[in-house]
Amino acid sequence: MRKATHTALQQQLEPQRYIWKTARHSPEPEELLLSRQAEGNTHTRTEMEYEKMLYLANGSEMPHSPQLKPQPFQALTPPDQYSAYADNFDLSLLPQDAGIPTTVYQYNAPQIKIECAWDCPTDNQQQQQQQPAPAYASSGHQLIPPPAYPHSVYPSPQSSPLQSEFASFGGYGKFHGSYDCLSSPSPSLDASSIKQELHILPPSPPESNCETPSPRSACSESIKAEPLDSSDIESFIDLNALLQQQQHQAQSLPDTKPDHQLLRECLEDTTFQKKHNLRPLALESFIGGLAEVRGDFEPVISLALEHAKREADAICMELQISQDPNAWTPSQVHAWLRSTLAQFKLPPAANLELKFSEDGAALALLSEEEFMRRLPESGSTLHAQLEIWKMAYADQPNSQPIQQQQQPGLDLWPPASYPMLNLDDFNGDSEDEEEMEVEAAVAPTPTPIAAVTAAATPTSTPVKRTSGGRTGGGSHIHLWQFLKELLASPQVNGTAIRWIDRTKGIFKIEDSVRVAKLWGRRKNRPAMNYDKLSRSIRQYYKKGIMKKTERSQRLVYQFCHPYNQ
DNA sequence: GAGGAGGAAGTAG
């Protein structure tokens, strides 16, 4: 019994991943996905506490406290190690008619009123009104509304890996039943999710957050999950689930008055606050604390990356492949794809070898759209996982590009001073996720062939070499190198820039604005435009890096030898 | 008007 319960819990929690990704239609930066799988016997404190909340919120029996029963209230505080869970209620979490914030994020006050949101009988409402105001009503604390993620938003694990992973993160996904009865006609956004988003989101352009129309709050479209720390968990108790549980009890026990007595008793008990020195979670921390919250971003990434690395290490050992996706051979790519499909219980792909003939380096350059085109059901998940692997590898301090065979579609350039993907890329403001995709796909892709070439023929490419292939975010990249990057990744940058005569090094900038913006972002020059970029290009005339084309054409430039190699 | 060419001064590593 106890084992079975615990197994069920593990199933709930696993895979427990931390995902943050911008919705595809959002103007937010390109997706940044990090995942993490919790291991049953290595639960962190946060996970343990979260488990407890699951038990408490669902009214189910906790594995270590068989005597725990939904009622009476005293039973909620068994003398076992989980006993403190019943204390994890903050009275301020309760709704109150006065002081409900209604302005920010289009907060929908009626939805957070327990009686309304839970479709309780009218007499219950009347009863509530007639009863003396409970203690919490005068607490003056900010209200933390319950999570409001309707099922329909996360339809199935396959429909969107982000959504599914988000849903699989126990705190949201396992409370669906509780939220199904929410039928608010207007959008809402719970404060917990707001804080999560603030925690996770890179800085966004001012208008980017709410541009996208949505049946729910536009802001909530880009909800991100994150590893919750203990304070977050304590603010995350599902009152709705608890209330629903009590409703069920009321139905099964007709003699019991449906007056939420149990809940009230639970919530009036403040011993946990004293015991754990807890403070109510103020709404200001959600709304006004953006700057502070962002400060927590990097540790979260580090934590998630750490787990991603561990996960990747295990799979690398199992598959006998490099940790660097760029080093994979086609057969290793297939092995990784199959392993990932199995890991996520995705349908096995037929003709995998035919659909993915690339080696790892080429695979790493594929866009999510391309993955989804080849594997509609699982492409997005595979792409997301690959991004995680790339990030995990790029984050390794000693990660070195592994030399590999040259592949036909890839350019030899730029040489070894290529920047690796840097998390800073995701922190800058971004208004075009496609551009971020270009950067994410181009920047992190080392071209070790070039390093080999440069080493073999040191005079062939007059480029300074830097150690480790990392240049701290790409600010040291030369313009001609950057242009070669773009030219080498046509599948990513599309028609912004293209070769006219590859052998002569003649290329054309088709979208000058876009190229300039990409260049400006890479160099952290927000004011960059094509005028300036072209001036820099013209400086290359003197330096012998570029030259005017024989027949002058607009937006057409030519690399000099040996830069046109 | 957009883009090309180039001078000149400023900036950051």
Place this chain on the structure above:
DNA sequence: CTACTTCCTCCTC
């Protein structure tokens, strides 16, 4: 010092 960046004027298409 280098490699841009920024600003500018003039010219061409």
